[in-house]
Amino acid sequence: MDPTIARVRDLLHQASSIAALTGAGISAESGIPTFRGPGGVWRTYRAENLATPEAFANDPKLVWEWYNFRRGIIAGVKPNAGHRALAELEQRKENFSLITQNVDGLHDRAGSRNLLKIHGDIWTLRCTVCARERSATATPLPELPPHCACGGMERPGVVWFGEGLPGQIWIDAQRAAQHAQMLLVIGTSAVVYPAAGLAALAKRSGAAVVEINIAETPVSAQADYSLRGPAAEILPQLVP
Ligand code: BV8
Ligand code: ZN
Numbered sequence: 001m002d003p004t005i006a007r008v009r010d011l012l013h014q015a016s017s018i019a020a021l022t023g024a025g026i027s028a029e030s031g032i033p034t035f036r037g038p039g040g041v042w043r044t045y046r047a048e049n050l051a052t053p054e055a056f057a058n059d060p061k062l063v064w065e066w067y068n069f070r071r072g073i074i075a076g077v078k079p080n081a082g083h084r085a086l087a088e089l090e091q092r093k094e095n096f097s098l099i100t101q102n103v104d105g106l107h108d109r110a111g112s113r114n115l116l117k118i119h120g121d122i123w124t125l126r127c128t129v130c131a132r133e134r135s136a137t138a139t140p141l142p143e144l145p146p147h148c149a150c151g152g153m154e155r156p157g158v159v160w161f162g163e164g165l166p167g168q169i170w171i172d173a174q175r176a177a178q179h180a181q182m183l184l185v186i187g188t189s190a191v192v193y194p195a196a197g198l199a200a201l202a203k204r205s206g207a208a209v210v211e212i213n214i215a216e217t218p219v220s221a222q223a224d225y226s227l228r229g230p231a232a233e234i235l236p237q238l239v240p
Pocket of ligand 2: 129132150
């Protein structure tokens with residue numbers, strides 16, 4: 001085993017309070033395209049240009065076709081060994097928080113419970129008129145855009161660019177990063193804020209920061225340990 005992985009495994013075993021921040025990379029090995037990789041393009045659009053309130057206001061049906069397409073992909077895949085390793089780690093530790101930028105629901109399906117979904121959830125619909133939220137897992141959705149019982153058009157229950165993160169969840173995520181002895185930063189390009197700022201916050205608060213990624217990111221330089229490789233391979237070695 002790579003000596004750095006062994007070192008991080010031992011530190012993880014000794015730590016009592018741990019936080020993890022995940023991004024699209026942890027779901028890549030389940031078959032879900034990442035946001036900024038080649039899969040980040042759908043028809044001729046880039047994800048960042050569709051995940052905005054402006055795009056939705058301009059063409060709700062187009063944005064819903066993109067979410068419907070993504071929901072269909074997610075429904076056909078399963079959590080991988082990386083998701084499962086984090087669910088196992090939560091079972092073993094008295095203090096473990098999983099902060100995810102992912103909206104795919106794979107952490108839930110892997111058994112994670114203390115889950116902070118800072119960018120929302122693709123399976124939740126929110127009414128643009130009465131703000132009522134409901135879980136809707138049908139793929140494909142029977143009508144696009146979907147409508148609320150009140151007649152209002154519904155939107156995906158996710159956080160778009162330019163929108164604030166869900167208040168209490170974001171407060172809890174910052175608190176988890178501040179109180180963790182170790183922060184695992186897994187499968188994120190660390191370019192989307194405020195999520196990407198959690199690594200520096202944890203570091204300032206004295207945590208050891210461990211990055212798990214197949215490539216270098218802006219977090220790599222500030223990480224105490226940078227484990228280069230796929231999350232589904234590395235995480236099971238850290239949580240044997
Ligand atoms: C906010 C949900 C203020 C939707 C997402 C200019 C104009 C407007 C805003 C801004 C601006 N400049 C900056 C901003 C702020 C903006 C921002 O940071 N923009 C960036 C792009 C510059 N942030 C926001 O707008 C946020 N809100 O600031 O609001 C405010 C405050 C108060 C009140 C009102 C307003 C909101 C950001 C949330 C946007 N929503 N998603 C949806 O999913 O449809 S973000 C989107 O990017 C996804 O959630 C994704 O999770 C997130 C981050 O991407 P990653 O997860 O990192 O994925 P990515 O593809 O980028 O990288 C994959 C990584 O995995 C790579 O590193 C790769 O190497 C690695 N990898 C691949 N395979 C593997 C692997 N690693 C391990 N194993 C593998 N097998
Ligand atoms: Zn409604």
